[in-house]
Amino acid sequence: MPAKSQVEIVADLAAMLQNFEDREYSGHIGPETRFFGDLGFASIDAVILGEQLETYYGRKIAFNRFLVELMESGAEDLEVGQLAEFLERELAT
Amino acid sequence: MHEGRARESKQENRNRFMPKLTFDALKLHYQQSGEGPDVVLLHAFTGNMAVWAFSGTVEYLSREFRVTSYDLRGHGASSAPPHGYNSAHMAEDFRRLHDALGLGPAFLVTHSYGGVIAMHAALLTPEKVRGVILSDTYFPGLREIEPDMGQTVIWRDMQEHFQSVGEEIGGTVNFSRLFDVVRRLSPEQMQGIKKRMGAAGARWLAQAGKLAGTTAGDEMFEVAGLTRERLCEIQQPVLALYDEFSPFKATCRFLTEHLPNCRADVVPGAKHFAPMECSATFNEMVRRQLRQWRDGAAQSTDAA
Known part of the structure; x- marks a missing residue:
């Protein structure tokens, strides 16, 4: 799959998250939307999201490494824009 | 697409990306x-x-x-x-x-x-x-x-979190009761507890009600x-x-x-x-x- 811009990836994520695991989210999803605080993610949802991203983009994604870096940075939540930034780098490799 | 077929297709897709053993x-x-x-x-x-x-x-x-x-x-x-x-x-x-x-x-x-x-x-x-x-x-x-075991610090902390939003899980470890309480928390109560528990606790709480209605807490x-x-x-x-x-x-x-x-x-x-x-x-x-x-x-x- 060719590289994608962050804007395109945010749009991909928004479509994916609007009905994630059969849970509808009616609010706007943009770069500042928080996975745990706004979308109500549980920890297992992050794992499932990683699996869905690999299927969607048709390639392995170092999502576990991304989660570890996130935890090591002391972050309490994750924004859609942060994930898009990571995915942009990842898909360009 | 027929609604039933659409559902099946969605399920097939889910099975493909989420590895599961049956x-x-x-x-x-x-x-x-x-x-x-x-x-x-x-x-x-x-x-x-x-x-x-x-x-x-x-x-x-x-x-x-x-x-x-x-x-x-x-x-x-x-x-x-x-x-x-x-x-x-x-x-x-x-x-x-x-x-x-x-x-x-x-x-x-x-x-x-x-x-x-x-x-x-x-x-x-x-x-x-x-x-x-x-x-x-x-x-x-x-x-x-x-x-x-029934009076661990972990459980006492949890009890205080729930009491802060007006819910009681009891003074000794009772997971069945905990699951039932979690399942009927209002969104406001859930938010209140999540704030007290911190990020990891909040991620845990979001799915802790899944075992409600099972015998897991006792077994x-x-x-x-x-x-x-x-x-x-x-x-x-x-x-x-x-x-x-x-x-x-x-x-x-x-x-x-x-x-x-x-x-x-x-x-x-x-x-x-x-x-x-x-x-x-x-x-x-x-x-x-x-x-x-x-x-x-x-x-x-x-x-x-």
């Missing part, structure tokens, strides 16, 4: 990465396999082992049957997963209740278990040496055949990692004094949740032990 009505969600001797990760009661992703354990160990993590029945993305949650049932799930994935004899790395399952598996299917690493495990079969405390005497029969090497502020220090002493091949170590600073609280230290201690066991076995083979 045993009768039970579905177990799992992930596997890395190459090398097999390591299987077993999470705690009310946890899920995400703990191993967030703690970096999968990332760290998969550089030199084939690491399989899975959601126990009733947890994470595995299905939640109404019954069957004692350690004998869960050890049987491990056996079926081990067979289905064609794993070799595996090192089991565990947290809390995952250790009860691992030790039960070591006893029932010794050919599938090369060694067990426990992390702050409480054994129902050793309850006589841990008489205060996890069943001895289920893993008695004090049977525990002492386990021949595989065991590393008993107990936290510096563990509520289960008597259990740690018992294991090192009575099991034929068990040594203990302490995770500094941890208070029952070492994989999350002290991830780097925990991962390094685990890797060091796994390397020793792996390389020790290789040396024995060379010598033979």
Whole structure:
């Protein structure tokens, strides 16, 4: 799959998250939307999201490494824009 | 597209991207990465396999082992049957997963209740278990040496969190009651508790109601055949990692004094949740032990 811009990836994520695991989210999803605080993610949802991203983009994604870096940075939540930034780098490799 | 067909297509897609093993009505969600001797990760009661992703354990160990993590029945993305949650049932799930994935004899790395399952598996299917690493495990079969299990600090903290939003979970550990209370929390109450519990607690709380309506809360405390005497029969090497502020220090002493091949170590600073609280230290201690066991076995083979 060719590289994608962050804007395109945010749009991909928004479509994916609007009905994630059969849970509808009616609010706007943009770069500042928080996975745990706004979308109500549980920890297992992050794992499932990683699996869905690999299927969607048709390639392995170092999502576990991304989660570890996130935890090591002391972050309490994750924004859609942060994930898009990571995915942009990842898909360009 | 016909609505029924659309539903089926959605389900097919979900099955493709979410690896699951199906045993009768039970579905177990799992992930596997890395190459090398097999390591299987077993999470705690009310946890899920995400703990191993967030703690970096999968990332760290998969550089030199084939690491399989899975959601126990009733947890994470595995299905939640109404019954069957004692350690004998869960050890049987491990056996079926081990067979289905064609794993070799595996090192089991565990947290809390995952250790009860691992030790039960070591006893029932010794050919599938090369060694067990426990992390702050409480054994129902050793309850006589841990008489205060019902009043742990962890539970008291949780009680205070729930009381702050006007809910009571009781002064002694009662998971069935906890699950029911979690299930009927209003969004405002949920937010209030999440704020008090911090990020990791909030991620846990969002899925803690899944076991409501099952018998898991009671069954996890069943001895289920893993008695004090049977525990002492386990021949595989065991590393008993107990936290510096563990509520289960008597259990740690018992294991090192009575099991034929068990040594203990302490995770500094941890208070029952070492994989999350002290991830780097925990991962390094685990890797060091796994390397020793792996390389020790290789040396024995060379010598033979």
